[in-house]
Amino acid sequence: MNPLYSPTAERADNRCEYCHAPELVFNDLFKVEHIVPVSHGGSDNTDNLALACRSCNKYKADFQTGTDPDTQTTTRLFHPRQDEWSQHFRYEEEIGEVQGRTPVGRATSDRLQMNRAAQIAARRLWMQLDLFP
Numbered sequence: 001m002n003p004l005y006s007p008t009a010e011r012a013d014n015r016c017e018y019c020h021a022p023e024l025v026f027n028d029l030f031k032v033e034h035i036v037p038v039s040h041g042g043s044d045n046t047d048n049l050a051l052a053c054r055s056c057n058k059y060k061a062d063f064q065t066g067t068d069p070d071t072q073t074t075t076r077l078f079h080p081r082q083d084e085w086s087q088h089f090r091y092e093e094e095i096g097e098v099q100g101r102t103p104v105g106r107a108t109s110d111r112l113q114m115n116r117a118a119q120i121a122a123r124r125l126w127m128q129l130d131l132f133p
């Protein structure tokens, strides 16, 4: 386990800092993710670390940018330490989607594939369990 897992998970309230998935319903710990990837010079400092579910961690990979599907422009991804989640994303509870409010939110949602069918199905179950949002 990453030695910084506990403080990172506590700071994140055991939720993915990108899609807000609740760690409680998973059978493995979430990942301590480098916001700026190590391969791009990112450090192990806590201000460069975020808690990420396996899906967001997998699709973010070493990317720092994505494409805003509304404008087809390349933009940076959401930065959990510098950005306010609710400024960039909103829940669409009726359809179970996490939608971007801004170019950063839309590009991040798209890059991290936050609205794949499996994500939406899981989110609907979490809502039934009162674990989401």
Ligand SMILES: [Zn+2]
Pocket: 016, 017, 018, 019, 020, 021, 052, 053, 054, 055, 056, 057
């Ligand atoms: Zn996630």
